Amino acid sequence: MNKFLDRTRGFAVLATLVLTLGGCAVGNRYDYGSAISGLPVSGSGKLAVDVIDARPYVLSGDKKPDFVGLQRGGFGNPFDVRTASGQPLAVEMRDAIGKALQQQGFAVVGGAEAAPRKLELRVFEWKTDVMMKMKTLYDLQLSVFDASGALLAQSKTKGEDVGSGGFESGNATNAARTFELRFTELVRDEAVRNALTTAAQ
Amino acid sequence: MKKESFVSGLRRSSLGFLAILLVGCVGNTSGQLALPKEQVQTGGYFVQRHDKDTRDLASTIAKSMQARGLNVTAGTAAERPAEAAYVVTYVDKWMWDMRMYLYDLRIELRDARDQSILGYGQSMQSSLKAMGQTHEDVINRALDQLFPPDK
Numbered sequence: 001m002n003k004f005l006d007r008t009r010g011f012a013v014l015a016t017l018v019l020t021l022g023g024c025a026v027g028n029r030y031d032y033g034s035a036i037s038g039l040p041v042s043g044s045g046k047l048a049v050d051v052i053d054a055r056p057y058v059l060s061g062d063k064k065p066d067f068v069g070l071q072r073g074g075f076g077n078p079f080d081v082r083t084a085s086g087q088p089l090a091v092e093m094r095d096a097i098g099k100a101l102q103q104q105g106f107a108v109v110g111g112a113e114a115a116p117r118k119l120e121l122r123v124f125e126w127k128t129d130v131m132m133k134m135k136t137l138y139d140l141q142l143s144v145f146d147a148s149g150a151l152l153a154q155s156k157t158k159g160e161d162v163g164s165g166g167f168e169s170g171n172a173t174n175a176a177r178t179f180e181l182r183f184t185e186l187v188r189d190e191a192v193r194n195a196l197t198t199a200a201q
Numbered sequence: 202m203k204k205e206s207f208v209s210g211l212r213r214s215s216l217g218f219l220a221i222l223l224v225g226c227v228g229n230t231s232g233q234l235a236l237p238k239e240q241v242q243t244g245g246y247f248v249q250r251h252d253k254d255t256r257d258l259a260s261t262i263a264k265s266m267q268a269r270g271l272n273v274t275a276g277t278a279a280e281r282p283a284e285a286a287y288v289v290t291y292v293d294k295w296m297w298d299m300r301m302y303l304y305d306l307r308i309e310l311r312d313a314r315d316q317s318i319l320g321y322g323q324s325m326q327s328s329l330k331a332m333g334q335t336h337e338d339v340i341n342r343a344l345d346q347l348f349p350p351d352k
Contacts, residue, residue, distance in 0.1 A: 037311070037316045037317075037318070038311065038312070038315045038316025038317045038318075039315060039317050040312060040315055040317040041315075042315065104315065132229075133229055161231070161233075162231055163229075163231035163323055164229055164230075164231065164305055164323055164324075164325030165325075166294070166304070166305055166325065170294060170305060173292065173307075174307070174323075177307075177309070177318070177321065180318050181233070181235075181318050181320075181321070184235075184317050184318050185235060187317075188235065188317075
C-alpha cells in the first residue's frame with residue numbers, strides 16, 4: 001500500500017514538473033505551406049522550383065528535416081517545434097513558393113524537371129526561438145538558373161528578426177509571415193525579377 | 202540558524218514576487234518596412250476590415266494613419282477603391298483578464314497589385330501593461346514600427 005502511495009506521489013510530482021516546465025511548449029507545430037499570399041513578380045512560362053535544406057544541424061542528422069525551431073518552457077527549457085504537415089521544412093516552403101508563383105501565372109514544375117528557368121532557394125538557416133519574445137534566425141539564398149544550369153541572378157538575406165512571442169497559433173502566424181517577408185525580399189531583387197520575367201515568356 | 206534560513210527564504214520569495222510582477226508588465230513591439238521612404242507618402246492606402254472585427258479597428262487604424270499625413274480609407278474588401286496602391290490588413294488577438302484587452306496587434310502592409318508583403322508593425326502587451334491604454338495607443342505603437350519617424 002505504501003509502495004502504491006509512493007508511486008502515486010512520484011507520478012504526481014513528475015506530472016506537475018512536466019506541466020510546469022513544459023506547459024504549452026510541448027508539441028508545437030508551425031505551418032509554412034501556405035505562408036505566401038502574393039509575390040512581386042509575374043509570368044506565364046514553365047518554372048522549375050526547388051528548396052534545399054542546407055541547415056548544418058539537419059545535414060548532420062542532429063535535427064530532423066521537419067524541425068523548425070524551439071519553444072521554451074517556463075524555465076527556458078527548449079522543446080522542438082515541427083512543421084504542421086510533418087513533412088520536411090523544405091517541402092512546406094516549396095509548397096508555399098509554388099502556390100504563390102502559380103497564382104502569379106507561372107507554370108510551376110518540380111526542381112528536377114526541364115524548364116527555361118529554375119528557381120532555387122537554399123536554406124542555410126531557418127529557426128525560430130520563442131519564450132517571451134520570438135526570435136527568427138535566417139540565412140537564405142535565392143538563385144535563378146537558365147535551362148543549361150547557368151546562374152542568372154542571385155539574392156541573399158541573413159539575420160535575425162525579433163518579435164512578440166505568444167501562444168502557438170500566434171507564433172505559427174508570425175513564423176509564416178516572417179518567411180513570407182524574407183522570401184519576398186529575395187524575389188524583389190531586380191536581377192532576380194528580371195531573370196524570372198524574361199524566363200517565362 | 203533558523204532565523205537566517207527564514208530571512209534567506211523571505212529574500213528569495215521577495216525576488217520571486219518581483220520577477221512575477223515584472224513578467225506581468227511585459228510588452229514588446231517589432232516591425233519593418235520594405236517600401237522606400239519617398240513612396241510612403243505618395244500612394245493611397247486602404248485598411249481592409251476583417252469579418253470578425255466587431256470593434257471596427259480598421260477605421261481606428263485609418264484615423265491613426267491619417268494623423269501621420271497618409272492618404273487612407275477603410276472598409277470591407279468589397280469597398281476597396283481601385284486607386285488604392287497599398288492594402289493594410291491586421292490580426293488582433295484579445296484576451297480576458299477581468300476585462301477584454303488587446304493582447305497582440307499585427308498590422309501588415311501589402312502591395313494592392315499583387316498582394317506581396319511590404320512590411321508589418323506589431324505590438325504585444327500583457328494585461329498589466331495594457332491597463333489604462335486604449336486601442337489607439339496599441340495601434341499607434343504598431344504603426345510606429347511600420348512607419349518609424351525617419352521613414
